[in-house]
Amino acid sequence: MIEVSDVRKSFGKLEVLKGINLTVKKGEVLSMIGGSGSGKSTMLMCINGLEPIQSGRIVVDGIDVHAKSTDLNHLRKRIGIVFQQWNAFPHLTVLENVMLAPRKVLKKNRQEAEQIAVRHLKHVGLGEKLKVFPSRLSGGQQQRMAIARALAMSPDYMLFDEVTSALDPQLVGEVLDTMRMLSKEGMTMIVVTHEMRFAREVSDRVAYFHQGKIHEIGSPEQIFGSPNQPETANFLKSVHGA
Amino acid sequence: MFKYSFQWRPVLQALPEMLWGAVVTMQIALIAMAIGIVVGVAIALGRRSANGIVRSLSTGWVEIARNTPALLQIYMVYFGLGTLGVRVDSFYALLAGIAFNNAGYLAETFRGGFAGVPETQFRASRSLGMSAFQTMGYIILPQMFRLVFHAMTNQMVWSILMTSLGVVVGLTTDLTGVVQQLNVRTFRTFEYFLVAACLYFLIAKVVTVAARILAWRLFRY
């Protein structure tokens, strides 16, 4: 379970998260939507400790992420994250990309790590691309590789930050399909997305971020069907696919 | 008119001796390069340190190494430490001087190299649970070295040529030192120095080609 309570986060003088409260249960898929600069990416970075917070608490399965005593490298094994772009390590082959962390962090030997990597790469449909360098992959394939790389750590949670928004339209589908598959398998996910149709289809709940706050949160039917807040309605009107 | 008649036989006879000198030259250049790379990385990182003292020391090193003659840097190690009562062998003085110079130049090169590796690579690696140290070793450094490989090759060549400054601290075993000794014994100045120059040229070319092959093997992506 991920419990976010009263989290505030600033970059210098700019307060980006202004008191966030949120709980994500095991097996749940939560989508985060909202305008540019509303703090969605920052929220994800705070959840796995890539960014510090100024006040409040984020607790993952009982572990306070931002406590001084917390071993973040240990925690991060359990929280996979995939970013919008530049995820691939360009100097490593697809297989090496996925094998690296299992070897160096989980201390698996080469064969074990390779087995794990191959299994996850096949799972996301990249079984034919093992020895290829990322520069030879399409954007969609690179993102699927990044998903496989995160999954190879056997995480309990997956965070996705607009993983399709840097892709050509015809490549979006394959990546969304991969995420759909994960949600069916019961993975706990937080998905920041601009793909409203996707959010509506896979989410258990949808959170609308506005000016550093969760302005409205509810079931996809409620948020997309009958938003309570005028800002939510305006936002949904302004984006396509809702 | 003074007529200088070339005599190549003594030079040919001395060739094995000169080749041994070339080996010493390569030895110094390679060790100084290895030290320069390690220290250069440390300095480049030190310049981004949160600690003000570390930052100033790193910047100071780069500034001195790049803005004073290499000759004086070698002198300083040899005579500077000498006046402090530390006697340094001329081999090690030259080695330390060149390593100092390499580290300064390479640090600046590496700084640019680090800037060329996207910040997101660091994040992506840390998000997988890799430590800062592992991230540096497996993700950042390999990419950084590729970006600066050409500049590093140049520094290596420069490092080889700098070894010829060893004569000023009395080094007699490197290529220039050997030639200098032969010259004193025989006065066949022009022949010896010409052959020595050719040897330096050859070494530099071989190193450049070897580096290119290495890069081709190393950077397959």
Ligand SMILES: Nc1ncnc2c1ncn2[C@@H]1O[C@H](COP(=O)(O)OP(=O)(O)OP(=O)(O)O)[C@@H](O)[C@H]1O
């Ligand atoms: N490293 C940083 N330093 C300073 N300001 C930052 C940094 N990262 C984000 N910000 C600022 O924080 C605010 C929230 O950014 P964030 O990336 O979380 O928004 P977002 O909701 O993900 O937007 P988008 O939909 O455009 O990705 C923005 O105003 C942004 O400029």
Ligand SMILES: [Mg+2]
């Ligand atoms: Mg964002």
